Amino acid sequence: MDLDVARQRSQENDTKIVLFVIDGLGGLPHPDTGRTExxxxxxxxxxxxxxxxxxxxxxxxxxxxxxxxxxGHLALFGYDPMVYNIGRGVLEAVGIxxxxxxxxxxxxxxxxTIDDDGLITDRRAGRISTERCAELVAGLRQIDLxxxxxxxxxxxxxxFVFVLRGxxxxxxxxxxxxxxxxxxxxxxxSTADGGDATAALVAKFAKEAEKYLADKAPANQLLLRxxxxxxxxxxxxxxxxxxxxxxxxxxxxxxxxxLVGMETLDVGPTIEDSLATLQESWGSYDFxxxxxxxxxxxxxxxxxxxxxxxxxxxDAAIRGIVELEPDVLMIAGxxxxxxxxxxxxxxxxxxxxxxxxARADGCDMFNETTLRKGSLGTIAAKEAxxxxxxxxxxxxxxxx
Amino acid sequence: MDLDVARQRSQENDTKIVLFVIDGLGGLPHPDTGRTExxxxxxxxxxxxxxxxxxxxxxxxxxxxxxxxxxGHLALFGYDPMVYNIGRGVLEAVGIxxxxxxxxxxxxxxxxTIDDDGLITDRRAGRISTERCAELVAGLRQIDLxxxxxxxxxxxxxxFVFVLRGxxxxxxxxxxxxxxxxxxxxxxxSTADGGDATAALVAKFAKEAEKYLADKAPANQLLLRxxxxxxxxxxxxxxxxxxxxxxxxxxxxxxxxxLVGMETLDVGPTIEDSLATLQESWGSYDFxxxxxxxxxxxxxxxxxxxxxxxxxxxDAAIRGIVELEPDVLMIAGxxxxxxxxxxxxxxxxxxxxxxxxARADGCDMFNETTLRKGSLGTIAAKEAxxxxxxxxxxxxxxxx
Numbered sequence: 001m002d003l004d005v006a007r008q009r010s011q012e013n014d015t016k017i018v019l020f021v022i023d024g025l026g027g028l029p030h031p032d033t034g035r036t037e038x039x040x041x042x043x044x045x046x047x048x049x050x051x052x053x054x055x056x057x058x059x060x061x062x063x064x065x066x067x068x069x070x071x072g073h074l075a076l077f078g079y080d081p082m083v084y085n086i087g088r089g090v091l092e093a094v095g096i097x098x099x100x101x102x103x104x105x106x107x108x109x110x111x112x113t114i115d116d117d118g119l120i121t122d123r124r125a126g127r128i129s130t131e132r133c134a135e136l137v138a139g140l141r142q143i144d145l146x147x148x149x150x151x152x153x154x155x156x157x158x159x160f161v162f163v164l165r166g167x168x169x170x171x172x173x174x175x176x177x178x179x180x181x182x183x184x185x186x187x188x189x190s191t192a193d194g195g196d197a198t199a200a201l202v203a204k205f206a207k208e209a210e211k212y213l214a215d216k217a218p219a220n221q222l223l224l225r226x227x228x229x230x231x232x233x234x235x236x237x238x239x240x241x242x243x244x245x246x247x248x249x250x251x252x253x254x255x256x257x258x259l260v261g262m263e264t265l266d267v268g269p270t271i272e273d274s275l276a277t278l279q280e281s282w283g284s285y286d287f288x289x290x291x292x293x294x295x296x297x298x299x300x301x302x303x304x305x306x307x308x309x310x311x312x313x314x315d316a317a318i319r320g321i322v323e324l325e326p327d328v329l330m331i332a333g334x335x336x337x338x339x340x341x342x343x344x345x346x347x348x349x350x351x352x353x354x355x356x357x358a359r360a361d362g363c364d365m366f367n368e369t370t371l372r373k374g375s376l377g378t379i380a381a382k383e384a385x386x387x388x389x390x391x392x393x394x395x396x397x398x399x400x
Numbered sequence: 401m402d403l404d405v406a407r408q409r410s411q412e413n414d415t416k417i418v419l420f421v422i423d424g425l426g427g428l429p430h431p432d433t434g435r436t437e438x439x440x441x442x443x444x445x446x447x448x449x450x451x452x453x454x455x456x457x458x459x460x461x462x463x464x465x466x467x468x469x470x471x472g473h474l475a476l477f478g479y480d481p482m483v484y485n486i487g488r489g490v491l492e493a494v495g496i497x498x499x500x501x502x503x504x505x506x507x508x509x510x511x512x513t514i515d516d517d518g519l520i521t522d523r524r525a526g527r528i529s530t531e532r533c534a535e536l537v538a539g540l541r542q543i544d545l546x547x548x549x550x551x552x553x554x555x556x557x558x559x560f561v562f563v564l565r566g567x568x569x570x571x572x573x574x575x576x577x578x579x580x581x582x583x584x585x586x587x588x589x590s591t592a593d594g595g596d597a598t599a600a601l602v603a604k605f606a607k608e609a610e611k612y613l614a615d616k617a618p619a620n621q622l623l624l625r626x627x628x629x630x631x632x633x634x635x636x637x638x639x640x641x642x643x644x645x646x647x648x649x650x651x652x653x654x655x656x657x658x659l660v661g662m663e664t665l666d667v668g669p670t671i672e673d674s675l676a677t678l679q680e681s682w683g684s685y686d687f688x689x690x691x692x693x694x695x696x697x698x699x700x701x702x703x704x705x706x707x708x709x710x711x712x713x714x715d716a717a718i719r720g721i722v723e724l725e726p727d728v729l730m731i732a733g734x735x736x737x738x739x740x741x742x743x744x745x746x747x748x749x750x751x752x753x754x755x756x757x758a759r760a761d762g763c764d765m766f767n768e769t770t771l772r773k774g775s776l777g778t779i780a781a782k783e784a785x786x787x788x789x790x791x792x793x794x795x796x797x798x799x800x
Contacts, residue, residue, distance in 0.1 A: 029759075063786050064791075091799070
């Protein structure tokens with residue numbers, strides 16, 4: 001749904017909506033058993049909810065498109081992920097909770113290895129340790145750029161964030177990362193009018209960095225890509241007339257929630273921590289995005305059994321949400337992460353919504369096979385929130 | 401999917417994809433048996449493939465829209481048929497394998513009958529024979545147009561193709577065919593700036609043709625419509641990073657394949673010919689469009705039993721494709737042609753895709769009833785190819 005349509009229809013009321021995101025929820029059958037992670041896990045609570053829910057699948061971005069965490073979540077927040085696109089640099093900055101200002105320009109940085117001729121031999125500098133990355137970054141921070149404030153922040157292994165802060169900066173800067181080996185890092189250059197001054201700052205940084213890194217092999221070069229500014233998007237509060245809160249422990253998801261104007265609440269790493277925060281803050285907000293990360297991590301690690309365990313952990317905890325009696329409860333995933341693929345995938349993601357006036361589909365289990373019987377079929381993930389708002393009585397009639 | 405999105409996501413690899421198009425595939429129940437053509441045919445091979453496939457239906461263009469062969473195929477090639485629209489003149493030229501140049505202007509021609517006052521009494525000239533059409537066309541070719549080269553080619557019965565070749569020609573020319581009887585043929589006129597010279601050439605041709613045809617009743621007039629230039633579209637090779645080949649015997653389908661940049665391979669008229677060509681060229685391409693025509697012909701003829709036979713012919717041959725072990729095999733139709741309607745129709749078309757990491761739906765037969773249990777539901781036909789590319793590992797992640 002277009003945000004303008006949502007804005008015209010939305011109205012406040014006293015209902016509570018919970019969007020519980022089980023990261024990387026969808027899966028594929030284990031070759032030995034023919035059963036997916038959800039089909040393998042014992043999920044009594046989820047199955048009980050399924051019986052009285054509207055059931056189906058969400059398609060995060062589009063047919064065949066494997067989403068990253070950014071698009072996968074934005075869609076569930078009601079934002080069309082093809083329209084509300086986040087530059088890589090911003091996502092990386094957001095992912096470490098860097099307080100990006102609207103005029104900042106951020107890029108993702110990689111330490112890399114070059115040979116004596118300056119040709120890249122390893123785009124990841126042998127995946128140096130995060131500690132080594134922090135040391136190198138501390139050195140890079142000393143580079144003096146006349147015309148902008150410089151921030152360099154370690155992320156993990158060979159990855160860091162590069163941020164310029166100042167007046168009139170442009171993010172129309174081409175990557176210096178050629179995205180292949182055997183060639184040199186590219187010169188910083190502007191891709192649009194008015195970007196030359198910023199490109200010159202980046203070029204100066206790159207040059208000084210090359211000097212500083214010269215004797216730091218395997219991290220003797222750096223590559224920058226995805227120059228971007230923090231987008232200025234309509235907030236969920238303004239569009240959907242809700243007070244939205246995010247209960248997410250990991251910086252990336254907190255950052256995404258902030259981009260759509262959610263309050264990010266303090267929360268520990270466990271699902272019990274999430275429940276405690278949800279209970280404490282229940283009176284203060286009317287939309288809660290609760291994020292559970294460990295299913296995705298297990299999936300990405302290709303650990304089928306651990307993903308199953310994590311689904312059972314979710315199942316045991318979910319009663320804590322149900323007992324709060326939210327008017328609308330959505331159980332969703334930002335994308336599928338089948339353990340057999342050890343990666344995000346394009347597959348539609350199991351979804352259910354329990355709410356007053358929902359046409360319950362009576363699916364007796366919450367998994368990839370049973371949900372096919374649901375009446376939702378496969379909907380665009382961005383339609384889930386409008387549907388929740390309707391069931392919560394938060395959407396007015398269209399036309400007389 | 402927008403081609404720009406596909407272009408950004410697509411990457412090369414070593415996989416092979418086969419799109420097998422069974423023309424006019426979908427059907428409707430026979431009034432005596434209540435079973436569709438597919439439900440009547442014994443299709444052991446197709447049913448076996450269905451059990452391990454992602455199943456559902458494709459909607460060629462949109463709800464309720466009956467597609468011609470052009471849009472039906474373009475959608476399966478991944479091109480939005482509402483955006484990639486082929487002018488009638490071009491489709492007609494392509495349909496007879498006329499080697500249309502980018503600057504040519506083509507129109508579809510009809511021989512017609514007029515009375516003594518010049519009023520059209522039959523827009524199809526009593527459907528003269530194709531032989532007679534060829535004779536008349538030979539006469540029309542003698543018309544001398546100062547300023548452009550003229551081609552007139554017979555198609556079938558009263559239909560022919562009219563092509564102007566030269567510099568600076570415009571296709572913004574209104575039809576001379578009024579599309580009704582009891583009125584005169586319309587004057588050729590330009591509908592946009594810069595088209596007057598071309599309109600004058602068409603007007604001169606029409607005037608000379610009228611003289612030549614004066615004593616050729618019932619074909620004593622001609623009507624032109626659908627002036628168009630050959631579109632210049634992004635190629636499948638460029639957008640999807642594949643080497644695509646078409647195995648199609650009929651000129652129309654070869655022409656459509658050429659419009660999206662496929663190599664058109666030499667192939668005989670039978671399904672065995674198609675298989676032989678597929679086997680021979682297996683190493684040279686990575687995407688194969690294999691076209692089977694005769695199901696559509698039988699459907700258009702209203703011959704239910706023959707359509708059933710042709711489906712069984714397909715079924716017997718399909719093992720030859722399976723044995724090549726394509727990474728992704730799509731069994732699709734460009735549209736439905738229910739024998740009981742003896743025409744193309746708007747009905748969603750049976751579809752299945754077998755691929756690694758496909759969530760097999762376990763549909764135990766390939767027909768209009770069983771496929772309803774498939775997880776795909778009804779997808780836009782233009783989404784089929786992106787989905788195949790994802791399953792073939794040819795799409796990169798969207799967003800981090």
